[in-house]
Every structure is written in C-alpha cells, then in structure tokens.
Amino acid sequence: MKVNRWLSLTTLAALAIPTSGTKAKRNSSPFVQTDGTSFIVDGSKFKFVGTNAYWLTALNTDDDVWNTLGNISATGAKVVRVWAFNDVDTVPQNGTWFQLVQDGTISINDGPNGLQRLDTVIQMAEQHGLYVILSLTNNWYPLGSAGTSLQTRWHNSSPVVLPRNYLSNDYGGMDIYVRQFGLAHHDQFYTNQTLVDAFKNYTTQVVSRYMNCTGVLSWEIANDARCSSTLPASSDCTTETVTQWHATMADHIRSIDPNHLVSSGTQGFMCIDCPKLYPLTPPPAPQPSPAPGSKKRSAPVSSKQILRERTESKRLNREAAIRSGTLKKDGIRVRGRWAATATRRQQPQGVGPAYDGSYGVDSQDILNIPSIDFGAFQLFPDQQSYAPYDPSKSTYDNFVCQGVDWINNQAQSASAVGKPLIMTSFGLVTQDNAADFVPFNMTTAPYGSSPLSSALTTEPYGATNQQQNDAYLSWMSASISSNVVGVVQYQWGQTGLTAMTGTTISPGITGTYPSFAVTGMTPSNDVTGISPNDGYSSISNNGIQKGMKAASQNIQSNSN
Incomplete structure (x- = not known):
C-alpha cells in the first residue's frame, strides 16, 4: 500500500486545530522529554545530529520540500531547525509570509502561502523521521541603505539584489515589531508591554497549532536574542532584562503547550559575575553509592577558570611554536644568545565579551529558568570572538581551538544547571562561500567581488573545504565527548529546486x-x-554530508 506523503485537507485540519492536550508520562511519551541531562523519547535516550534549513517554508513546491527533507534524512540526521516566523510590513506580491506587522497592527496569514507552508514542512519532516526545532523570532533584521530589507551580493563587480527570504536575517523578527510600533530601541521588544503582547499573540497562534504534533522537538523562543541588534540598546538593558523576557515567554508557551520542550535559542553568551534572577542552588552532597550511570554536576564556569585555562593554553602553544620554529623572534637579544618571541601587545586581561555580559545575555541564568527545558548555544567564529587571539597560531587554528573551548565551557555550564544541551547551529565560512557570506547584522556580502571588498584584501577569505571538514569534525567530536546531546550544522544546501x-x-x-x-x-x-546561501551552505562541500553521517553514527554509539 502506497502511503500518501502529502497533506490531505483532513490532515491539515487536524494539524491546524488543536485538541485538548494532556502531558503524557515522561518515560512513555512520544514527545521528546528530558531526564536530567538527557533527552528521552518513547522510553529511550535520544541524541542526534541535525542541520539548519531556515528557508524550507520559502520553497516553491511540495516536491522540493519533500526531496530536501529526504536528502537530509539520508545523512542520518534526526533534527532540522526551521524559522517558524516570516514577518513583513507590506504584503508581498509573491512568496511566503506568516504575519503582517504594520503601523501598530498585526495580521496572521493562515493561507496556502502562510502558515500552511509550515504545516507542510512539519508533516513531511515527520514522515522522513525528522524532528523539527521551531524558532519563533530572530534578533536580526537589518535594513539596507534605502531603509528596506533589500539585500545584495556582487557578481562581476555589479550588485545583484537578492530576493526576499534569501538570507536568514530577512524574515522579520524583533526589530520589525519595534519599528512598526513606533519605537526606537531594540530591547523595547523585551520590556514594552504592547510589543510583548503582540509577540505573545503570534506565539499563541503558532504554538497552539502544533501542540499535539509529535514531530516537533521543541520551541525556540528566539534566535540569538541580545540587548541590541541593528537598532541600538537603551541604557536600561541588562542581562536581567533578557533573562526576565525569556522567563515570561517560556511560561507563556508552557501554559499553551504542555507537551513540547522549550529553549532559549541564545548564542550561549555568559555573564559569569553578574547577579542572577535564577541563581544555582548548591548540588546535593555526594552519596556513598551513587546510582549507576548518574553524572555528577559540574561547578559553574568561573572567571578564574577561564583566565587560568587561557594562560596555560597560550603558554603551551607558544612553546610548541618555538620548538617548531614557526613563531617569529623579534624581541631584544640578551648577550646575543636569547631573543624574546613576538607577542601581541596589550592583550585584554578580562574574560572578554562572550563571558562578561556585554551582549546582555546570561545563558546560565536563562537555562536555570524552571520553564526552560534545555540549553542552547551557537558557534560562528567568523562573526564572533570567543577568546583573545593567540598570535602563536593561525587564524584557522584560533577558530578551531576557540570553538572547542567554547563547547567545553557550554557543556560545563549546562551540567552545573543539570539540564541537556544542544549546539543549535555552527558554521565556518569557506573560500567557495566567501562571496555569499553576509554577516547576520548586515545586508551585503563584505567579501564578494565588490570594489569595496577588493580594496579590503587581496587574499582569499575563508577556510578551505578540507579545513571546514576538519573543524566540523573537531567541534562535533568535542560536543559528543562533552555530553552535548545534539549538534546541528548550519546550514543545509540543496540543489534541483x-x-x-x-x-x-x-x-x-x-x-x-x-x-x-x-x-x-x-x-x-x-x-x-x-537553496539560499548566507555564506554557510553545504552545497560546495560534499565532505559535510559525509561528516554528518560519521557523527550521527558516533553519537548513536554513545547514546547509552
């Protein structure tokens, strides 16, 4: 008997109209649940490799959605992360849109070019054995110089206007609410009650629509929330502002949907020495005979630890570079026998913005919110510095090592809270993708073939494909060994659309x-x-799919 892979009208209706939901027992639930620092589903532990495809709802045909999800599933991936928002300030002539936010009013599109496209993605993903992580809004929505979301890349020194929804930051998000309700600061999205209620309204519509769908892994409150974006932060925004907003939204989602997990979606920034709204309680005293398989909670990440580890790592790297003769000697000679090696002057002595709350995010405090079920973090060394640059290593080696340290510190922080952890996106720009690379808070590709980019550098930007493969292998291996339960590559690339x-x-x-x-x-x-490419597409490197397959096999062998 052939199974119809398309959504029937009856199925659509059942999917779109929620029935009264009751939370199943944790150990037998068909919904993904948590058990300490693990995920479980149907009574078994669940670890996974996944990928990002924010653009799935923007594809033109159901066949394209079906084939894309089938190819993702063929790699052994079990999860795909998707934008569950698509906000516009004017109804477009073509394409998909979910919500109109215009002059202080909102309207949700429930039609075939609206949320029904998301229905299709979720249903087809489940038929392919894939769970979906649904992100509800985005920190990033930059406007071009003309005050619109038009985005460009360069081809043969000529600008090419990209279509709407091509880049991940062209789906609306927090700043479209702020602008269309006549406000000026990004963090007013978190504090202005009118905006909070507007976002709650959209969240209610989407969450209630899928509350009984077992193919949804979790609700992600926002992608990479911070105090600022293209719009600036007010002087009042602190880590507590962002934490409190996450608590408000997590409680709201939980009140609608008791079945699905809720996560923050932050980049994972910490504020080690900041005051906490949800401070950690001391772990219980060690028992003489701990339960088999139980894991001891870690101590939270501290400033002293970060600085000590960096100092030791720098010392070891410099010694290795000196032995290999790869570190330049340009210091003062002492009696003609000794030369001080090159150093980076005025290295910062603090823990740096990724750990000191500079972005208004305290991921540990957010994770300890009772209605937040698991931790989330991201890794994009092309766009974010996670530690001071080590001059004894190449830029590529700095990226890889900073990534491994970032993963380990995230795992330690989640273990201190006692909840599971997912790396919801990670990526490294290659030379093949450099011309398409548009940072999340920009609308143009700085390393394309524009006159400006040519003036910036004559060297090719980005890693080689092999370096990308090696970096991804290092990061996925570090995640698996650190008990990160899910690693989600950014982003999938699809041909034949x-x-x-x-x-x-x-x-x-x-x-x-x-x-x-x-x-x-x-x-x-x-x-x-x-498929769209903001600089991280896997299309030009078939080694990524091979790496995903290998990591999937590895993570499954370590799932018990």
Whole structure:
C-alpha cells in the first residue's frame, strides 16, 4: 500500500486545530522529554545530529520540500531547525509570509502561502523521521541603505539584489515589531508591554497549532536574542532584562503547550559575575553509592577558570611554536644568545565579551529558568570572538581551538544547571562561500567581488573545504565527548529546486542553472535553482554530508 506523503485537507485540519492536550508520562511519551541531562523519547535516550534549513517554508513546491527533507534524512540526521516566523510590513506580491506587522497592527496569514507552508514542512519532516526545532523570532533584521530589507551580493563587480527570504536575517523578527510600533530601541521588544503582547499573540497562534504534533522537538523562543541588534540598546538593558523576557515567554508557551520542550535559542553568551534572577542552588552532597550511570554536576564556569585555562593554553602553544620554529623572534637579544618571541601587545586581561555580559545575555541564568527545558548555544567564529587571539597560531587554528573551548565551557555550564544541551547551529565560512557570506547584522556580502571588498584584501577569505571538514569534525567530536546531546550544522544546501521569478528561488539570482536572469522565465526541466546561501551552505562541500553521517553514527554509539 502506497502511503500518501502529502497533506490531505483532513490532515491539515487536524494539524491546524488543536485538541485538548494532556502531558503524557515522561518515560512513555512520544514527545521528546528530558531526564536530567538527557533527552528521552518513547522510553529511550535520544541524541542526534541535525542541520539548519531556515528557508524550507520559502520553497516553491511540495516536491522540493519533500526531496530536501529526504536528502537530509539520508545523512542520518534526526533534527532540522526551521524559522517558524516570516514577518513583513507590506504584503508581498509573491512568496511566503506568516504575519503582517504594520503601523501598530498585526495580521496572521493562515493561507496556502502562510502558515500552511509550515504545516507542510512539519508533516513531511515527520514522515522522513525528522524532528523539527521551531524558532519563533530572530534578533536580526537589518535594513539596507534605502531603509528596506533589500539585500545584495556582487557578481562581476555589479550588485545583484537578492530576493526576499534569501538570507536568514530577512524574515522579520524583533526589530520589525519595534519599528512598526513606533519605537526606537531594540530591547523595547523585551520590556514594552504592547510589543510583548503582540509577540505573545503570534506565539499563541503558532504554538497552539502544533501542540499535539509529535514531530516537533521543541520551541525556540528566539534566535540569538541580545540587548541590541541593528537598532541600538537603551541604557536600561541588562542581562536581567533578557533573562526576565525569556522567563515570561517560556511560561507563556508552557501554559499553551504542555507537551513540547522549550529553549532559549541564545548564542550561549555568559555573564559569569553578574547577579542572577535564577541563581544555582548548591548540588546535593555526594552519596556513598551513587546510582549507576548518574553524572555528577559540574561547578559553574568561573572567571578564574577561564583566565587560568587561557594562560596555560597560550603558554603551551607558544612553546610548541618555538620548538617548531614557526613563531617569529623579534624581541631584544640578551648577550646575543636569547631573543624574546613576538607577542601581541596589550592583550585584554578580562574574560572578554562572550563571558562578561556585554551582549546582555546570561545563558546560565536563562537555562536555570524552571520553564526552560534545555540549553542552547551557537558557534560562528567568523562573526564572533570567543577568546583573545593567540598570535602563536593561525587564524584557522584560533577558530578551531576557540570553538572547542567554547563547547567545553557550554557543556560545563549546562551540567552545573543539570539540564541537556544542544549546539543549535555552527558554521565556518569557506573560500567557495566567501562571496555569499553576509554577516547576520548586515545586508551585503563584505567579501564578494565588490570594489569595496577588493580594496579590503587581496587574499582569499575563508577556510578551505578540507579545513571546514576538519573543524566540523573537531567541534562535533568535542560536543559528543562533552555530553552535548545534539549538534546541528548550519546550514543545509540543496540543489534541483524549482525556480520561479519573484520568489526566494528565482532564476538567475539564487545560483540557478543556467546562471542568467530572464524576465518572466518559468520553471522548466533545465532551469533549476539551489537553496539560499548566507555564506554557510553545504552545497560546495560534499565532505559535510559525509561528516554528518560519521557523527550521527558516533553519537548513536554513545547514546547509552
């Protein structure tokens, strides 16, 4: 008997209209649940490798969604992370949109180019054996110089306007609420009651829609929430501001949906020495005979620990570089026998912005909110510094080592709280992707073939494909050995998509073949497109899929 993979009208109705939900017993639940620092589903532990595909709802056909999810599943991945928001301030002529936010009013699109597209993604993902992480809003929504969300990349020194929804930061988010309600500071999204209620309204509509869907792994309150974005922070924003907002929203989601897990979606920034709204309680005294398989909680990450580890790492790296002769000697000679090696002057002595609350985020305090079920963090060394630069190592080696240290510290922090942890996205830009790389708070590609980028550097930007493979292997291995229960690569790349003029997958713009634009061109067998790429797509490196398969096998063998 052939199983129909498409959503029938009856299935859509059942999916869209929630029934009264009751929370199943934890050990037998078909919903993913937590047990200490582990995930369990149907009574078994659940660890996974996954990928990001924020653009899934923007694809032009159901076949494209189906084939993309099938290819993801074929790697052994078990989870796909998707944007569950698509906010606009004007109804577009083409493409998908979920919510109109305009001049202080909001309207939700429940039609076939609205939330029904998300219905399709969730249902098809479940048929492919994939869980979805649904992110409800984004910290990033930059506007171009014309005051619109138009985004560009450069091709042969000419600007090319990218379609709406091409980049991950072109789906609306916090700042569209702030702007359209006539406010000026990013953190007013967290504190202004009108905006809080507006976001609660959208959250209610989406969360209630899928509260009984077992294919949803979790609700992610926001991607990479911070005090500031393109819009500045007010002088009043602190880590407590962001923590309190997460607590408010987590409680709201929990009041609607008792079945699914809730997480923050932060980058994982810490504020080691900040006051806490949800301070850790001391762990219980050690028992003479701990339960088999039980894990001792870690101490929280401290400033003293961070500085000590950095000093020791720098010492070892310098000694190794001196022995290998790769560290330049330019210091003062003493009696012609000794030369001080090169050092980086005025190295910062503090723990740095990733650990001191500079971004207004205290991930440990957020994780300890009772209605937050697990920790989340991200790793993007092209865009974020996680530690001071070590001059004894190459930029690439700095990226890899900072990433491993970041993972280990995140795992330690989550263990101190006693909850599971997921790396919800990680990526490294390659030379093949450099021309497409648009940082999350920008609208143009700084390393494309524009006159500006040519003036910035003559050297190719980015890692080689092999370096990317090696970095991903190091980060996934570090995660698995540190008891991170899920690692989610950023981002999936898909070929063979249906291209339609005026949509996200447009002929001649989004890497279509043949690569030229023809006004009014309609899809045909020889005109197909590739998925959006903000600089991290896996399309140009087939080693990523091989690495995902290997990591999936590894994480499953370590799941017991």
